[in-house]
Amino acid sequence: MSEVSGVSEVSGVSEVSGVRRAVCPGSFDPVTNGHLDVIERASRLYDELVVAVMVNDKKQGMFGLAERIELITVATAGCGNVVVDSFAGLLVDYCRDQQIGTVLKGIRATSDFDYELQMAQMNRELAGVETVFLPTNPEHSYLSSSLVKEVARFGGDVSRFVPAHVQVRLSERVAARGD
Amino acid sequence: MSEVSGVSEVSGVSEVSGVRRAVCPGSFDPVTNGHLDVIERASRLYDELVVAVMVNDKKQGMFGLAERIELITVATAGCGNVVVDSFAGLLVDYCRDQQIGTVLKGIRATSDFDYELQMAQMNRELAGVETVFLPTNPEHSYLSSSLVKEVARFGGDVSRFVPAHVQVRLSERVAARGD
Amino acid sequence: MSEVSGVSEVSGVSEVSGVRRAVCPGSFDPVTNGHLDVIERASRLYDELVVAVMVNDKKQGMFGLAERIELITVATAGCGNVVVDSFAGLLVDYCRDQQIGTVLKGIRATSDFDYELQMAQMNRELAGVETVFLPTNPEHSYLSSSLVKEVARFGGDVSRFVPAHVQVRLSERVAARGD
Amino acid sequence: MSEVSGVSEVSGVSEVSGVRRAVCPGSFDPVTNGHLDVIERASRLYDELVVAVMVNDKKQGMFGLAERIELITVATAGCGNVVVDSFAGLLVDYCRDQQIGTVLKGIRATSDFDYELQMAQMNRELAGVETVFLPTNPEHSYLSSSLVKEVARFGGDVSRFVPAHVQVRLSERVAARGD
């Protein structure tokens, strides 16, 4: 499952005429300081930014959908114009339902670029949805959810990579798994 | 399983002295308009072009080998010099058996390039088989079989990405799976 | 001279509270259909899009500043919210003067990405200006002003690469130079 | 499991003041001539080079840990200052335990680079461990353990890609599996 698709659970997003909105899709399993840097900066570029957790029915994550949403919601509480939601199926169907014309993606490195470009072009071809890329702050360029989980699983210190409440949950989850 | 290997089923290919032939290997699960653009353009560069479906005994595809071959055969019926075949094992063994000295690969983007270069160099080292790369038409640069299957699985319109007969099969398959 | 700097001539841009604006900087020597695709799509993502021609005091172009502005102005006449301007010096100084917080850059290929990322990070560090990248339509991915000029100089047909009024000027310029 | 983590079994490495040591981590399943080229050249750049096999508890390889270590040990017998070891968990914990401040990684191609850069930056952030990259000899640039195993599985000749004692084991393993 790639970023053309995910499955919409809660949706409190309503369209207001003349309002500039964008959606920032992702797995966020869990949200990292790299994601939050992009979300906070992007929230200043739009009237409303929807962070949409992609539902992947094929791949079990470390955190369930509700928990991923909760972790992002806590972390973005200070951004008044950020809405957290989820979607399943095609991202472009979600965009059409929510009347959002812009996808915003953080981009870290050259290796991200070709894949993201392919997704962007497919989504534009499918539904005229535009994708804009916002470069990740260089100091977060090496962060990814999977790398953070791996470090946590082996007892490494992830306090500089995720917010405190995410760090607590990571520790609990790792302890519970007994990995 | 990568593109040094696949498992030859049917083989009606016979070598004629002085004839320029190339093989275009792939999974083709299913064939897309991107593949067909490369196949049609490549068929004008050689006297005979063999499209060879790679048999992967480790990975179950959406379509079986016979159906993949059928879908390509229908799609390339208008190209008099295209032969559709399959192979298992090493691509270079297939090339030796068929006396084909050139592998032709479509190439879409920079991210494809390093992997394909590795395969090309291995195949030349193993058996002196040369690989040439033909750039995909930019308007198909974002297409891949896996992305098309994902869009189809969630009910997206794939009519611009695959021929009509492939679209029908994709719809049937998705409906049957009840995904 | 790179895209952190250029030299502001005319400036009819005025800030209105709550208005989302972005600047699309470039040399535009001359504007191509690739640029226009990005400008037209970007103009739908913002309330106002400023196309800002970078003044380069070190490099003589084929077209002077006034003519580059004229060619873009004619080509974007149909976009009500596109303003054409120019700037010299640092792009971030122009952004500060015009109170524009977002730079929008079209991006064509992986090879563009590293350079643009470097510019984006420098401009954010210098003045908190954000850069977002909008992918070029794949069918224009091979277009650049320099390549179009080279084709024109040798008598090639550039009618699919630039608008008609630009094509006329290119022909005149090439004829005048006697290249 | 990536190269921030692996699980230390045997460890005869002892720190001597003023001695320059580096660790070269990897899966080595099995060691190839490409790895050996990097190891031999790197061993001349340091007083002691530790080749550390990463223990991956999630992924079953073709060869077990003890056998991978044995195959490297035989192959590097001629390098007096090469020590073969293994580690599980975080590479930076291994480095701290062994008091090694430098990770040395062979690097083959651009596509390797972004991933390795991410690992390097994470490991420096986690523990101040530095990573240096040594370019693979171009004539080995297409070699990887997985590609060599695939060629061997289908009966291809791998004698130019691995040392003779590794080739023997590959043949035995492939025969035993009956693939």
Added chain:
Amino acid sequence: MSEVSGVSEVSGVSEVSGVRRAVCPGSFDPVTNGHLDVIERASRLYDELVVAVMVNDKKQGMFGLAERIELITVATAGCGNVVVDSFAGLLVDYCRDQQIGTVLKGIRATSDFDYELQMAQMNRELAGVETVFLPTNPEHSYLSSSLVKEVARFGGDVSRFVPAHVQVRLSERVAARGD
């Protein structure tokens, strides 16, 4: 001046029906062992291979057009089906004049790829001319005419990088310049 353009001097190439021909364009200032590896391998893939030296009226090289042609001609004397020629203006005009439908380019590394892809797409758009890429032998992947000239200028040994007759000319040229 890029590889859409160059200026045809001598032309002994004549089209024969059913004959597969390709053109390998370049500056060849001077021809290196990397070029020759590509030319020799490509000459086995086509009935006739035209090596076409691009005339660049804007940039003075180390060797004049006649000398570049001579050096290639001597080096390829053993390939019965290689013709050496030159062209000015657009490569596609040369292809049309010579009735050659295929451009063959050696490709060394990822960084070459994006630029070459742009040229390939422009040339196909301009005149339906196809470009295929043949990967350089890895052991020559670091060679370029400009690097060889720089090494020669400072007295380095270039005997492994160019044929003996080219090495002699390089030495004479460097001595004459008194660099």
Added chain:
Amino acid sequence: MSEVSGVSEVSGVSEVSGVRRAVCPGSFDPVTNGHLDVIERASRLYDELVVAVMVNDKKQGMFGLAERIELITVATAGCGNVVVDSFAGLLVDYCRDQQIGTVLKGIRATSDFDYELQMAQMNRELAGVETVFLPTNPEHSYLSSSLVKEVARFGGDVSRFVPAHVQVRLSERVAARGD
């Protein structure tokens, strides 16, 4: 002129048996915080690190050779094992004269990598000199001497990009030029 060549002025470097030394070559016109980060980290990896300013007789820089050396010397005064020197001609000749077997290069981004790999392979082929790459700290990944000079020329604040004494010289130079 690339990084296979430069022209040795001062040379206080003497070889001591068993001492691990490396040379870090560059233009350093002028030295930036990005260079200094690499130099300081590299100085901990070797017993002695020689920073070697490349003399380029073809390209006039902003600062002369003596001044570049002075600026680096002041900036690295705190690193007891850093020696500043210069070289002309081939880097490998300098390495041979100084009996240094390792070149250390900072590397910022993927786009640097292919070029640096080419230089590394040429230098190893010419003289058996090895090159290792040390990744730049991500927070300096967008810095380059040329970008810093451009920002300074237009009156931008470069205090976060270069040491204070370099900033003073940049200001003087820009004022003197009247740019």
